Amino acid sequence: xxxxxxxxxxSSTTGLALTVGIAFVIVIIxxxxxxxxxxxxxxxFFVGPFTKSYYFGNMLxxxxxxxxxxxxxxxxxxxxxxNLGGEGQAYAGAMAATVICLSLPSLTGIVxxxxxxxxxxxxxxxxxxxxxxxxxxxxxxxxxSSFLISAAVILIVNYLVTGPLDDPTNSMxxxxxxxxxxxxxxxxxPSKLDISIVFAVAxxxxxxxxxxxxxxxYEMRMCGINREFSRYAGINVAKYLxxxxxxxxxxxxxxxxxxxxxxxxxxxxxxxxxxxxNGIAVAxxxxxxxxxxxxxxxxxxxxxxxxxxxxxxxxxxxxxAKIAQAVIxxxxxxxxLYGFFTTRKRVAA
Amino acid sequence: xxGITKFFAASGVxxxxxxxxxxxxxxxxxxxxENGAGKSTLMKLLYGLEHADAGEITFRGEKxxxxxxxxxxxxxxxxxxxxxxxxxxxxxxENVVLGSEPRARGxxxxxxxxxxxxxxxxxxxxxxxxxxxxVQDLTVGQMQQVEIVKMLYRxxxxxxxxxxxxxxxxxxxxxxxxxxxxxxxxxxxxxxITHKLEEVMQMSxxxxxxxxxxxxxxxxxxxxxxxxxxxxxxxRDILLEVDRKPPTYGDPVLELKDVTIRCRGQxxxxxxxxxxxxxxxxxxxxxxxxxxxxxxxxxxIGGLRRATSGRIFLHGEDVTALGPEPxxxxxxxxxxxxRLRRGASLPTTVRENCIVTKHHDFLRTGILQKRGIRAxxxxxxxxxxxxxxxxxxxxxxxxxxxxxxxxxRELAAETDFILFSEPTxxxxxxxxxxxxxxxxxxxxxxxxxxxxxxxxxxxxxxADTVLIMYRGRIVGRLENTESLSKxxxxxxxxxxxxxxxxxxxxxxxxxxxG
Numbered sequence: 001x002x003x004x005x006x007x008x009x010x011s012s013t014t015g016l017a018l019t020v021g022i023a024f025v026i027v028i029i030x031x032x033x034x035x036x037x038x039x040x041x042x043x044x045f046f047v048g049p050f051t052k053s054y055y056f057g058n059m060l061x062x063x064x065x066x067x068x069x070x071x072x073x074x075x076x077x078x079x080x081x082x083n084l085g086g087e088g089q090a091y092a093g094a095m096a097a098t099v100i101c102l103s104l105p106s107l108t109g110i111v112x113x114x115x116x117x118x119x120x121x122x123x124x125x126x127x128x129x130x131x132x133x134x135x136x137x138x139x140x141x142x143x144x145s146s147f148l149i150s151a152a153v154i155l156i157v158n159y160l161v162t163g164p165l166d167d168p169t170n171s172m173x174x175x176x177x178x179x180x181x182x183x184x185x186x187x188x189x190p191s192k193l194d195i196s197i198v199f200a201v202a203x204x205x206x207x208x209x210x211x212x213x214x215x216x217x218y219e220m221r222m223c224g225i226n227r228e229f230s231r232y233a234g235i236n237v238a239k240y241l242x243x244x245x246x247x248x249x250x251x252x253x254x255x256x257x258x259x260x261x262x263x264x265x266x267x268x269x270x271x272x273x274x275x276x277x278n279g280i281a282v283a284x285x286x287x288x289x290x291x292x293x294x295x296x297x298x299x300x301x302x303x304x305x306x307x308x309x310x311x312x313x314x315x316x317x318x319x320x321a322k323i324a325q326a327v328i329x330x331x332x333x334x335x336x337l338y339g340f341f342t343t344r345k346r347v348a349a
Numbered sequence: 350x351x352g353i354t355k356f357f358a359a360s361g362v363x364x365x366x367x368x369x370x371x372x373x374x375x376x377x378x379x380x381x382x383e384n385g386a387g388k389s390t391l392m393k394l395l396y397g398l399e400h401a402d403a404g405e406i407t408f409r410g411e412k413x414x415x416x417x418x419x420x421x422x423x424x425x426x427x428x429x430x431x432x433x434x435x436x437x438x439x440x441x442x443e444n445v446v447l448g449s450e451p452r453a454r455g456x457x458x459x460x461x462x463x464x465x466x467x468x469x470x471x472x473x474x475x476x477x478x479x480x481x482x483x484v485q486d487l488t489v490g491q492m493q494q495v496e497i498v499k500m501l502y503r504x505x506x507x508x509x510x511x512x513x514x515x516x517x518x519x520x521x522x523x524x525x526x527x528x529x530x531x532x533x534x535x536x537x538x539x540x541x542i543t544h545k546l547e548e549v550m551q552m553s554x555x556x557x558x559x560x561x562x563x564x565x566x567x568x569x570x571x572x573x574x575x576x577x578x579x580x581x582x583x584x585r586d587i588l589l590e591v592d593r594k595p596p597t598y599g600d601p602v603l604e605l606k607d608v609t610i611r612c613r614g615q616x617x618x619x620x621x622x623x624x625x626x627x628x629x630x631x632x633x634x635x636x637x638x639x640x641x642x643x644x645x646x647x648x649x650i651g652g653l654r655r656a657t658s659g660r661i662f663l664h665g666e667d668v669t670a671l672g673p674e675p676x677x678x679x680x681x682x683x684x685x686x687x688r689l690r691r692g693a694s695l696p697t698t699v700r701e702n703c704i705v706t707k708h709h710d711f712l713r714t715g716i717l718q719k720r721g722i723r724a725x726x727x728x729x730x731x732x733x734x735x736x737x738x739x740x741x742x743x744x745x746x747x748x749x750x751x752x753x754x755x756x757x758r759e760l761a762a763e764t765d766f767i768l769f770s771e772p773t774x775x776x777x778x779x780x781x782x783x784x785x786x787x788x789x790x791x792x793x794x795x796x797x798x799x800x801x802x803x804x805x806x807x808x809x810x811x812a813d814t815v816l817i818m819y820r821g822r823i824v825g826r827l828e829n830t831e832s833l834s835k836x837x838x839x840x841x842x843x844x845x846x847x848x849x850x851x852x853x854x855x856x857x858x859x860x861x862x863g
Contacts, residue, residue, distance in 0.1 A: 213717050218708060222701070226694040231653060232685060233705040234674035 016285075019335045023328040030327070034320050041314035045324065048309025049302055057191020059298075059305035061263060065090070065255040065272070066297035067200040069279025071207050072124075072251030074288040078211060079224040079244035081132060082142045086276025088150025088157075089127045089249045093120035093256025095157045098267035099165070101178035101260075109181035116182060117257050124253020125246040127153060132242030142245070150276070161269045173269035184262040194262040200294075203251075207290035220244050252276060281333050303328055364390040366562040367404070372507070374409075377529060377539045379549040379570070382559035383582055383749075383777030388542045391559070392509050395540075396428040397421045408507075427500025428509040433492050437485035441478050442467040445499045470501050475531060477524075490521030497528065508532065509540045514548060518638060526552055544582070544777055546575045558582055579778065593789060596813045599629035601662075602680075602766040602797035603650070608659035610645055619645045621821040622659070627797040629765060632788065634800045634812025634829075638842050642821040643801050644686065647770040650799070651683050652676040663766060677706060682759040684752075686771035686801070692755040695744030699735075700726045702743045703758050729757040749780030756787060767791055770801040785811060805835045817841035824849050 028042055035041040044051075049059045069086055076083040083089075100116040107115075127149055134140035160175075167176040184194040211217035223230045223240040231237045256272050264271055282300055286292035307321035364387045372378045380388050393399040395406065397415040406413055408424055415421050421428070435444050442464045451459045451466065467480040476494045484492060493513060500508055510529075514522045529539055529552060541553060549556050550570065558566040558581040566581045603626065610620040620642050627633045637643045648654035650661065652673040661669045663679050671679070685691040693702050703726045704711060711718045711725070726739040735753045737746050743754065752772070759767065769788060773781035788811060792798050802808055808815055809829065817825035817838060825841040825848050827833055840846045 213719070215708065215712050215715050215717060218701070218717055222694060222697070222705060225696055226690065228687075228691050229694045229705070232651065232673060232683070232691045234672075234677045235705070236674060 016332070016335060019331050020328070023331040026327050026331075027324040030320065030324055031316070036315055041310050041316045044313045045306045045310040045316070045321075048313065049305035051309070053188065054191045055305055055309055057188040057193035059301045060188070060197055061191060061193040062304060063294075063297040063301035064194075064197050064200045064262065065259055065275045066278055066282050066300055067204060067293055068251050068255035068258065069275050070282030070286060070293040070297050071204060071290055072248040072255075073279045073283035074286060074290050074293055075207065075211065075220075075251070076128075076244050076248035077224075077283060077288045079220040079240060080227070081135075081224075081241060081244045081248070083128050083131070083146050083245055083248045083252075084143050084280075085128060085131065085146035085150030085153075085249075086252045086279050087273070088153035088276070089124040089252035090256040090259070090272040090275045091157045091270075092127060092153050093124045093253025094260045094267050094271050095160060095256070096120045096123040096253065097257035097260050098175050098178060101182045102165075102176060105179050107181075112179075113182050113261065116261065117254065120253040120257035121250040122253070124256065125250035128249025128252070129242055129246035132245030136238045136241045142241075146245070157267075158269060161267055165267075167266070175267045177266045178260065182261055183265055184258075192263050196258045196262045200258075204290050204294050211290060216243065252279070255279070281329060284333050300329075364562050365394070365401070368559070368562070368564050370557055370564065371567075372538060372540055373555075374538050375533065375536055376554040377533060377541055377552055379541045379543060379553035379556040380559060381543055381546070381549055381556060381578065381582060383544060383779065386559040386582075387562040388559055389511060392428065392511060392540070392542060395421070396426060396509060422503050422505070425504060425506035426509070427503060427505030427507070429493065429496040429500065429511065429513060431512040433496055435484045435492060435495060438483065440464075440481055440483055441487070441495050441498075442480040444484055444495055445470075445480075445502050449503065467498065467502060470498050474498070474501060474528065474535075476528070488521070490517050490524065493517070493521075493525065494528070501532075505537075507538045507540070509542070511542045512544075513541070514543070514545065522548075546578050549578065550575060582778070593811065594793065596632070596792070597630050599795060601626040601628050602664055603627040603799065604662040605650075606660045606662070608649060608656045608661060610649060610654065611657040617821060618657070619821050620649065620656070623823055624659075625816055625823065625826070627766065627799050629797050630792060630795050631813050632792045632798040632800060632811055633814045633816065634802060634808040635816045635818060636802060636805060636808045636838055636842060637818030638803060641842075642818045643770070643803065645821075646818070647683075647686060647768065647801055650768055651681070651685065677762070680764040680766060681768070682762045682764040682766070683768040684755055684759050684770065684772050686774065688752055688755055693743050693751050696742055698740050699730070699737050699743050699746070699754060700739045702754060703729055703739075703761075706758060706762060725761075729754070729761060733757040749776050749783075752776060752780060753783065756784065760787065760791070764796070766797045766799070768799045768801070771803065772800070773802075773804065773807060781807075805838055808838065809833065809835060819844045819847065822849050 024046075027045070031041045031045065032038045049055050069090060072086065072089075073083060097116040097120040100119045101112060104112040104115065128146060130149060131140070131142050131146040134145050135142050162173050165175045167174055170176075184196050186192065186194050187197075209217075211221060219230070219235045220240050220243065222233075222235060223237050224244075227237050230240075252275075255275050259272050259275070260267055278300060282293060282296045285296040285299065303325050307316075307325050310316040311318060311321050366387075368387070368391055370380070370391065380391070382388050390399060394401050395415065397417045397420055400416070406415060408426070413420075413424060415424070415426070418428075436447070439447070442460075445467045446458075446463045451462045464480050471478060471480060474497075476498060478487065478491045478494050478498070484495065487495070497508070513525060517525060529541075532539065541548070543549060553570045556568050556570050556573070556578065557564055558568075558578065560582060605626075606624050608620055608623045609618050611618040623642075623646065625633065635643060635646060645654065649656050652668070652671055652675075656669060659669070660667060663676065663681060666679050668676055668679055673681075689695065694705070700722055704717075704722055708717060708722075711721050723739055729735070730737055730739060733753045733756060735746075735757065736750050737743075737754065743751060746754065756772075769784075772784045772788070776784070785807070788798055788800065792813075800808065800812060812829050815825070815827045815829050815833065815838065816823050817827075819842060824844070825838070825846060827837075837846075
């Protein structure tokens, strides 16, 4: 087979299925080598998340944040802007939502909750928008500026969680609990799945329509594909160095808010850790298609839930679970990245 | 090559339909045809970049299966692509040996012998490049030499050159042709793909004419003339003369006053006090050799580059400081020279390409109205007879159809000023003709048309007023009358004539310095 055919195969959907298959086989081999009861371990790794409604619900719940951050990354990448600061934006969003909820203890859930969510979105949008602004104004590299801003923000939020806002009545490193009225409705008890999954799915569909059909979405995509062409045609390209970043940051902030108001009810230290990076992986698997972000996030959450179940019910250690997860993810994202970079190269050529 | 057939299922194109091509050892064989006639596909099959659906290739009496370029190289077949495939950070020698490097010990490359071997090849064939220079410092002509050296280093006996002159200046073309003759003298065989008849007549021994994926004629070059070849290529007689009615001028639509672009750290300004007008009903042609300011004029009028000093007026409005968006609102339509990067977005659909300058018209509460967009695009496709479907990626279109699409979009704005920059570069005769007719139609309608072109036939055939650029200045302003010839314009273009150095111009230059 020549390279072109292999490339074509790899970037097609059958290629994705094949990659997942290979990854699963590797994981099974790993488990056989490292586990004393491989049958049980494999069973729980792959089927575990479906054995109990508790596991299943938690799996769905975990996908919510990933959908939001995945959407954020997809919008940024589609527009050829680069947001590597998702971690900090989500964490700051979680903190902003918590602070707003805590400082408005007597409002109704709808009013205060909306304020908290908007505050979180604004916080994330501001942080990411800053990188966009820097690039617009001085041509600063967005990958670096967004990452560095995020790294600093994480430290600041850590300080707030463990310092001024630490809840002294609790031995954990966390803020106080937000009011009952701000806690999202749980829809699949006893699991932690809450109502925000509906919003997540709606957001994915809305984002798809926004990118495909709206005026801004069209201009953003055009800038993403060919900035020279867009500038020539009279699209304000400078604006679209910032707008997609702000939208991306907004989604990350929202993910942070949902983590607090839907799942944890407080801003724990590192409450959103991983959401930012994993959002990038999710967007890559979804090839930056907002609707495909949903299954990609579910897949990610499924792997995580499987690893947890296998740890709980078999002799799979934390390390093995993480390695297995990493193998699958490594292969899948590598394959998705391959497609991402070959299309980008074609555009550049 | 016998009975070669290639079908592209994805686009439904039968690129080669039972094509026979016989090239004899030691000849220069030209393969000509319009864009999309199947020349390039045929050559890709020969070089192993594509695989034929049917037919066979015989090389030096033996049937061969060329499954990839490595096999082609081993057989002694080399190809110089239209777009060079060189690593710009590498030296000439490194580029040449890439893929078949002389080894020192273990995994290391023997750089010294690489330079020595490559220098030897360069010397033997009388090339002028230095094996130790980096490719990024070379001129386009030199890069092409490197590509040829690459093939010779691999002992190629049959060289395929795909549109080798399209990127070269006149002098470089001259030197390329000398090289080819030299190679012929050493017993090499050359296939020259082109659609320039001049080159065929000048260089080739025999010529194969392709049209619509088929071979329509094989002739000895000495037995044909350009007129016959052009008839064979397009399948009908075409008038190279266009019907240009006498002009009627109105008010100026575009005016440049002393527009200057200066780059920091560069002595000579890129544009030096450029002043001219385009009146309504007038077609102004700006001629010049590349690198003398043509591209800068395009950019500055298109609003993509700010003038350092001077003023630009469009429809009487001072637009000096405006970017592309407000300029289009004032009334600018513009067909850029770089149509693949600037003029079109290849991965997106034809539809999205067509609406890019006027998508605001299709908005209803922030949402793009799909039905209206589709109808609009289909109308453009029909009016301009573009061979395309509105939902297909623009990149699937042929070069001529991409240009038609750009033209359709820009003309749809119905502005009274239109800028064309190198509008027929790389287009075949029929597509060029189409572009010319549209330009004259606009002029007839009373629009002001500015044509920037390095193609003198085009300038002479279309323009009412001819401006000639040399080193960033307008050195000649001429009415296009019967007495104006290519030779005269050529002398201006090469700096042999210069009207701008009249006493008054010199005086004002001195004045500004003092």
